[in-house]
Amino acid sequence: MAFYEVYSHPVLIRYKASVCTSATVFLVVVVCLTYISPLLVAFRSQGFWIQRxxxxxxxxxxxxxxxxxxxxxxxxxxxxxxxxxxxxxxxxxxxxxxxxxxxxxxxxxxxxxxxxxxxxxxxxxxxxxxxxxxxxxxxxxxxxxxxxxxxxxxxxxxxxxxxxxxxxxxxxxxxxxxxxxxxxxxxxxxxxxxxxxxxxxxxxxxxxxxxxxxxxxxxxxxxxxxxxxxxxxxxxxxxxxxxxxxxxxxxxxxxxxYPGFWETIKFAWIQYVSILLIFLWVFERIQTFVFQNQVLTTVPITTGKPHQQ
Structure with missing residues (x-):
């Protein structure tokens, strides 16, 4: 008898670790690099704050x-x-x-x-x-x-x-x-x-x-x-x-x-988010590789709930 796929969904895997572990340190570093690095790049490119x-x-x-x-x-x-x-x-x-x-x-x-x-x-x-x-x-x-x-x-x-x-x-x-x-x-x-x-x-x-x-x-x-x-x-x-x-x-x-406060913030936000999207994509791939391949020791727990995209 032939079988065919009637339905599929991704499996959510949670990687858990205690607070005082290298995995926690790695996660903190990744979060900081993800959200602070775009700010530094935008500021150093001399186009972050619109001055006039x-x-x-x-x-x-x-x-x-x-x-x-x-x-x-x-x-x-x-x-x-x-x-x-x-x-x-x-x-x-x-x-x-x-x-x-x-x-x-x-x-x-x-x-x-x-x-x-x-x-x-x-x-x-x-x-x-x-x-x-x-x-x-x-x-x-x-x-x-x-x-x-x-x-x-x-x-x-x-x-x-x-x-x-x-x-x-x-x-x-x-x-x-x-x-x-x-x-x-x-x-x-x-x-x-x-x-x-x-x-x-x-x-x-x-x-x-x-x-x-x-x-x-x-x-x-x-x-x-x-x-x-x-x-x-x-x-x-x-x-x-x-x-x-x-x-x-x-x-x-x-x-x-001289632009006003909201005009300055709007321009800065565009610069920041456009760079942040790149860092989010890069560090998401890095985290996936590290935890899936157990480069850092964690406890993977598989759940039946699908991963919400």
Whole structure:
């Protein structure tokens, strides 16, 4: 009569030993190696604790209609200037030139965030005056919302000079965020939500470009006009104003921040478990070999209960 298998199940074998035996010592060592070694490997691989992370966001940028312009009109240091600050304009006297200004901000992709500023200026000059260099400061409101809420006042500084008198200057560039330290992962960050230029000050030092730029660069979070491309046009006709056109784009930024506790733990847990699975597989095979072959003396007890997988 032929026989066939109708059912099967694994047999559970329990290996028992007293506490003070080499088998117990072996088991303690294996458990420690299994669970501590992955921790050491993950930590030594320099990827266990995530110390900083990045994300992308396009800032909400608004031009504040605050401007400071300095134009050199001669090789001997002659210059004219204009600003949106009444105290400075009063101090300029005969060097004050009031230009015609046009400002337009555009949302090119219709996503609710402005993408570009077009700043146009026509500066009246006397017949004997020529433009050799231009320095322009524009003040912006800059805000971020994805992680921490960042609210600050920032500036774009643009400068160009030429030995040949100019009739027109065109500049195009990106208003880029510069970080010396990462941002916090949440909360309100408004330490720099103060005026870059103190327009209420009656002192000339408050409007000196050296002082403005020096104080601004002491901040950990700033904006700069990146990759400006100037186009200097010569041949200004008599009694024609000097033209200045600046196109400033507001790009998507890669922002660095300190991750929070749960984000750090989640990243560490992924690193630890992925390595732990390998150690569990290896040391399970080692234990099976040691106890099945009685490398260490134990008492095997066979039970009829199937081994639960």
């Amino acid at each position: 992370n990045t994300y992308e966001e396009q800032a909400v940028v608004r031009f504040q209609y605050e401007t400071l312009l300095v134009v050199a009109t001669g090789a001997n240091g002659d210059h004219v200037a204009w600003s949106t600050f009444p105290h400075l304009n009063n101090m300029l006297g005969e060097k004050l030139r009031i230009p015609a200004v046009s400002v337009r901000e555009e949302d090119q992709n219709q996503d609710g965030k402005l993408d570009r500023l077009i700043f146009q200026m026509q500066l009246p000059l006397k017949d004997e005056e020529n433009v050799y260099s231009v320095q322009l400061l524009l003040i912006f409101s800059y805000q971020l919302f994805t992680k921490s809420t960042v609210v600050m006042q920032s500036l774009a500084y643009m400068q160009h000079s030429s030995p040949v008198p100019g009739a027109k200057l065109f500049i195009s560039g990106d208003l880029r965020l510069q970080q010396r330290t990462p941002l916090p992962h949440r909360g309100l960050f408004n330490i720099y939500n103060v005026s870059v230029i103190d327009g209420s000050s009656p002192f000339a030092s408050a409007y000196d470009l050296d002082n403005i730029v020096r104080r601004y660069q002491e901040r950990n979070l700033t904006t700069v006009l990146s990759c400006p491309i100037p186009v200097w046009t010569t041949g200004r006709a008599a009694r024609s104003p000097f033209q200045l056109i600046a196109e400033i784009h507001y790009p998507v930024e890669v922002i660095s921040y």
